[in-house]
Amino acid sequence: MKIVRYSIDGSEHYGILGSDGNIQRLKCSPLEALHPSGHVDTLESVRVLSPFHRPRVFGLGYNYRAHSQEVGKSTPTLPVLFMKPSTTVIGPDAAIVYPPDGENIHFEGELTVIIGKEARHVSESDALRYVFGYTCGNDVSDRVLQRRESEYGCLLMGKGYDTFAPIGPVVETDIDPSNLHLITRVNGEVRQNGNTADLVYGVPALIAYLSKYMTLLPGDHIMTGTPAGVGPIKPGDTIEVEIEGIGVLRNRVIASVDAES
Structure with missing residues (x-):
């Protein structure tokens, strides 16, 4: 499973990236749970970020x-x-x-x-x-x-x-x-x-x-x-x-x- 953090329309999200380029948006951080929100984004429409914000x-x-x-x-x-x-x-x-x-x-x-x-x-x-x-x-x-x-x-x-x-x-x-x-x-x-x-x-x-x-x-x-x-x-x-x-x-x-x- 490939997890991606990304920004779209001024907000940041986590999602599960499929082989088709579609991203199943998650409800919360994947470190908490892998619960899809039901919203789908496309890789072409987002800006991919570092996996987590300012980690150790x-x-x-x-x-x-x-x-x-x-x-x-x-x-x-x-x-x-x-x-x-x-x-x-x-x-x-x-x-x-x-x-x-x-x-x-x-x-x-x-x-x-x-x-x-x-x-x-x-x-x-x-x-x-x-x-x-x-x-x-x-x-x-x-x-x-x-x-x-x-x-x-x-x-x-x-x-x-x-x-x-x-x-x-x-x-x-x-x-x-x-x-x-x-x-x-x-x-x-x-x-x-x-x-x-x-x-x-x-x-x-x-x-x-x-x-x-x-x-x-x-x-x-x-x-x-x-x-x-x-x-x-x-x-x-x-x-x-x-x-x-x-x-x-x-x-x-x-x-x-x-x-x-």
């Missing part, structure tokens, strides 16, 4: 072995976690704003997990019961600032610029996250070609680890890490993250002066 976002570093190798890091012995501010989240076709002082901004295509119910001290064997669904994500990163922060053992601003977490376009609720093909394109050229089977820590392990230390809440996002092939982007580029069974997340990069004008 957990990020993973070095969670694909090949990516660790390409950046000269050893395989981590525990999940390398950071958080992205909720204001980083944007939806499909929204603009990634290139920082005015940006020098080396990278894309990172990622499978993103959305938590469906409160989770604390969850075992790996039970972890997937707490998942609402999966979507595409792009962990946009300022490498210069990231490296400067990392020298002091922290990581926030290099990952935390507004618009640095495109998420979407839909949430797929019925999919196995352990073997999904992921492709990232820049201006139509394939830059990343990976599979979630290569994750160092898979989705169950990540949920179990996080819930050991903190309560995961409905709507929380876990960006599971990026395959090898990350690279720079610039204003004017179009980034596409495609994950089999989910869809394509597409965003264009613009200069900050364009965003302010």
